Amino acid sequence: MPHVIEPATSGRAKCRGCGEKIAKDELRFGEVTENPYGDGDRTLWFHPVCGAYKRPESFIEAMAATLVEDGSVADLEAIETPAARGETIAWLRDQSRVGLNHPLLPRIDGAGRAPTGRAHCRSCREPIDKDDWRIGLVYYDEGYFSPSGFIHVGCWRGYFEGEDVERTGVEGDGERTAGERAAGESLEAGMVLERVAHFSPALTPTDLAEIDGGLRSS
C-alpha cells in the first residue's frame, strides 16, 4: 500500500513524530510499513509537518501519490506549517528535500539545556557543559524513534552537513526546477532552528533567540 495524506477519521491517533494527538478531520500523513510483528502492513501516523521533518522520503512519496491520485491540492495547502507562515506545499516539499539531502537532519528532536555535564557531543565528542544548550537527537528504527544523544548547538554544521550521501531517485520527485533543487540542498541555521522550535514547543522566544545565536555564530 502506498503512503497516504488524508483527513483523520478519529482524534485518537498520536503523532509518531511529536507525540501529540492528531485532531479529527485534521490532515494526517500515514507511513505504511511492513509490520515487524506479524503479517501485513501497518500505518504509522504523523502530523504532515512532523512527517516532512522526520520521515522525508516517505512523505515525498505520499505527497506525490496524493496529488496525482485525488488531486487534493487544496487540502494540502491548508496544512499549518511552522512558517505560519508559509502554508504551502512547496514549503513541505522543501523541508522533505533538505532532510533527504542531509540524512542526519531528520534526527532533530528539539533542544534543551544540559541538566548535567556528563553527556558528550555526538559531533565533536567533547562534553556538553551543564546548562549549555544542546540539540536532542533521535534514531528511527522500525516505526519507533529512540533517543540517540545530543550535539552542541554550535556543532550543527559539522554534524548535519558531514555526510554527502549520493541520492537515489525518489518517486514523484523528478520534475523539480533548478530553484527547487537549490532549496533542497542548502542547509541554513534557520532551518535547524525551525525544527528545534517545532519539537520543543515549550521553548520561549528568549530561549530560541539564544539558540539561534549559537547556531549562527558557528
Ligand SMILES: [Zn+2]
Ligand atoms: Zn506531530
Ligand SMILES: [Zn+2]
Ligand atoms: Zn560538539
